[in-house]
Amino acid sequence: MNKGLLVVVSGPSGVGKGTICNALRSQYEDLVYSVSATTRLMREGEVEGVNYFFLSKEDFQEKIADGAFLEWAEVYGNFYGTPKWVIDAELTAGNNVLLEIDMQGALQVKKAYPESVLVFILPPSEEELAKRLSGRGTDSAEVIAKRLACWQQEKAMLKHYDYAVVNDTVAQAVEKISRIITAEECSVKRMEN
């Protein structure tokens, strides 16, 4: 059996990665979303291994030391991380795994998983990106200006990606990513034996 694909969807802040990934998840059941690990307490209704893998701080820090996370962060005293062991198990089982991740993180994934498929989501235009960032209403003008300045640098990272998909509409972007996955599954260089 061929291993699954690790599909990494990334792009600048405000480009619509989250919306695209949610649509991909709901339309393609054979696309597994990687479950994160955390040290925060389990909330009512949450299920171990579905919402998160719940770890003690000691366990989490030990795993950081072991390099067991693709990436991790501390937020308000709790740790969150993307566990390599979860991704590895899914890929070995032949499942395609979807990761939505920021641009720095995406390049780290490519280093750890050279076979991963990096998809850069592009805004239809820079004007549209500015409009979307303002439209969210969550960020100050200053933060938006900073994000747009970042975009000028982020654009230069496109060359490290495998594919670029313009987010004209969510449906079109989702269809293109689905087609990229089919093509990668037909790729001769991925075939074993």
Next chain:
Amino acid sequence: MNKGLLVVVSGPSGVGKGTICNALRSQYEDLVYSVSATTRLMREGEVEGVNYFFLSKEDFQEKIADGAFLEWAEVYGNFYGTPKWVIDAELTAGNNVLLEIDMQGALQVKKAYPESVLVFILPPSEEELAKRLSGRGTDSAEVIAKRLACWQQEKAMLKHYDYAVVNDTVAQAVEKISRIITAEECSVKRMEN
């Protein structure tokens, strides 16, 4: 504007390349079929540049000497060839060009056009390939045996191809090739600037 893609569909005799390419042509109007050149006389109803480019034998042989054909053959005293200049004009105009070609020819195309996309059509199984070759009713048992022996060697050429598509059904194979074309159009390494 990005250049068009040169999509080469190839595979063993009897695998169904022709049926797949005809279906692709009829379903995807943006996929241009490369028009061949010939020295045979124009028949009634044929149109220059649509059915063939009609050349004199002198012109044809001069073009052979110039390396202007991707491949050519002499059949019953007439010459037939795939003109590079036609392919180049279509690709430069941004059109995707479809070529259906035997396996030796496909590897020659890859040498002349390293950016070309080579698709290997695989039979669902070797039993099925044998069945299809017999089912055509055009070949003797001896010819079929020779073709199946060829297949054992042709399989080893898969590694030189970009993609492998199993011809389970024509519709599925056509859909996969269409998806491969979309993915290649999103490929970062193809993008100019």
